[in-house]
Amino acid sequence: MPVDPSSGSPRLHPQTLAVTVGRPQDPGDPLNPPLVLASTYRDGGRLGYAREGNAGWAALEEAVGVLEGGTAVAFGSGLAAAAAVLDSLPVGSHVVVPHAPYHGVTELLRDRVDARRLAVTALDLTDVAAVAERLDRLSGDDVRVALWAESPTNPMLDVVDLRSLGGIAATYGARFVVDNTFASPMLQQPLALGADVVVHSGTKLIGGHSDLLLGLAVAKEVRLADDLREYRHRNGNVPGALEAFLALRGLRTLSVRLERAQATTADLAHRLVDHPAVAHVRYPGLPGHPGAELAAQQMSGPGTVLAIETTGDARVADRVCAAVRLVVAATSLGGVETLIERRARYAGDRAAGVPPTLLRISVGLEHVDDLWSDLDQALTLADRP
Numbered sequence: 322m323p324v325d326p327s328s329g330s331p332r333l334h335p336q337t338l339a340v341t342v343g344r345p346q347d348p349g350d351p352l353n354p355p356l357v358l359a360s361t362y363r364d365g366g367r368l369g370y371a372r373e374g375n376a377g378w379a380a381l382e383e384a385v386g387v388l389e390g391g392t393a394v395a396f397g398s399g400l401a402a403a404a405a406v407l408d409s410l411p412v413g414s415h416v417v418v419p420h421a422p423y424h425g426v427t428e429l430l431r432d433r434v435d436a437r438r439l440a441v442t443a444l445d446l447t448d449v450a451a452v453a454e455r456l457d458r459l460s461g462d463d464v465r466v467a468l469w470a471e472s473p474t475n476p477m478l479d480v481v482d483l484r485s486l487g488g489i490a491a492t493y494g495a496r497f498v499v500d501n502t503f504a505s506p507m508l509q510q511p512l513a514l515g516a517d518v519v520v521h522s523g524t525k526l527i528g529g530h531s532d533l534l535l536g537l538a539v540a541k542e543v544r545l546a547d548d549l550r551e552y553r554h555r556n557g558n559v560p561g562a563l564e565a566f567l568a569l570r571g572l573r574t575l576s577v578r579l580e581r582a583q584a585t586t587a588d589l590a591h592r593l594v595d596h597p598a599v600a601h602v603r604y605p606g607l608p609g610h611p612g613a614e615l616a617a618q619q620m621s622g623p624g625t626v627l628a629i630e631t632t633g634d635a636r637v638a639d640r641v642c643a644a645v646r647l648v649v650a651a652t653s654l655g656g657v658e659t660l661i662e663r664r665a666r667y668a669g670d671r672a673a674g675v676p677p678t679l680l681r682i683s684v685g686l687e688h689v690d691d692l693w694s695d696l697d698q699a700l701t702l703a704d705r706p
């Protein structure tokens with residue numbers, strides 16, 4: 322069935338849209354856009370030099386755009402998408418960010434502060450009243466303001482009230498950006514909650530197989546999307562054709578991967594709470610999590626990443642990473658394989674207040690009992706002096 326998001330037909334479920342949008346529609350067409358490896362096209366057609374476009378990007382952008390309810394522009398990485406969004410802010414803008422945004426975003430911000438393009442204030446975005454007060458003060462100073470949020474956050478798993486923040490941003494004319502990487506377009510649609518732009522690392526859940534780098538920015542206003550596309554063309558931070566092909570292929574199975582990985586994450590979170598070598602478990606799907614209620618309101622599921630803090634010191638946490646046999650000690654998340662990482666090994670995460678013993682676990686598609694046995698043996702071994 323052809324899917325026309327602009328038609329008045331009943332709204333299809335995200336699971337259906339992820340599979341159907343971005344398909345060629347003419348008789349005899351392949352079911353999905355084939356991989357086209359070309360740097361240039363003969364004159365007279367729709368495409369010219371490939372920095373301007375690729376049918377594979379367009380299909381992926383259409384699918385992610387429909388899921389998020391905006392217009393998507395694909396980039397070479399999540400960080401490239403984030404940089405494009407920051408550079409779309411007027412020079413002199415003041416950006417309000419959480420204390421611990423994704424560390425790459427912190428570095429992008431630092432560069433722009435050093436170049437006197439932007440000013441930055443870090444706040445606890447779970448404190449909505451504090452955000453309102455700061456935006457009120459900044460608007461009194463007559464500066465352009467932007468609000469940059471992540472929810473759930475990487476790696477602290479904080480949940481922020483997107484609808485309330487969206488309302489505050491609208492009141493003060495602040496552009497509201499949400500990094501939606503941890504939720505994916507399947508679990509959370511920030512544009513519907515008041516965001517102006519959504520940023521994704523497509524490298525993570527959308528791609529889903531740890532085999533590509535790609536990013537997306539999704540704008541509510543077509544004009545901003547046009548600006549971002551123009552920026553991409555001028556700066557050349559385009560996605561590769563193969564990466565876009567693989568990302569769309571990943572998106573097609575996102576809902577089933579999420580369903581399984583999320584069930585496993587919830588199960589592991591509950592079991593980890595009672596483990597003697599675990600001092601604290603962070604997962605928005607656990608009833609005791611401070612953001613559990615909010616997550617239940619604004620997300621259709623709590624996601625596939627959890628974090629634990631081990632008892633003892635950072636050496637115990639490092640020993641867990643060294644002792645896992647099935648779970649892989651590696652950075653990144655959102656793939657089919659379960660990964661574990663002690664985030665405070667990075668100076669940026671340490672500076673942002675990430676606890677030294679915090680282990681981020683991105684849950685994949687292995688059987689839950691196999692994952693539990695492995696984590697249990699690694700935690701037990703590491704806990705013994």
Ligand SMILES: *Cc1c(COP(=O)(O)O)cnc(C)c1O
Binds near residue numbers: 399471534
């Ligand atoms: C990985 C990540 C990014 C950066 O994306 P890349 O594709 O690695 O450039 C941005 N935000 C979050 C929350 C991430 O996890």
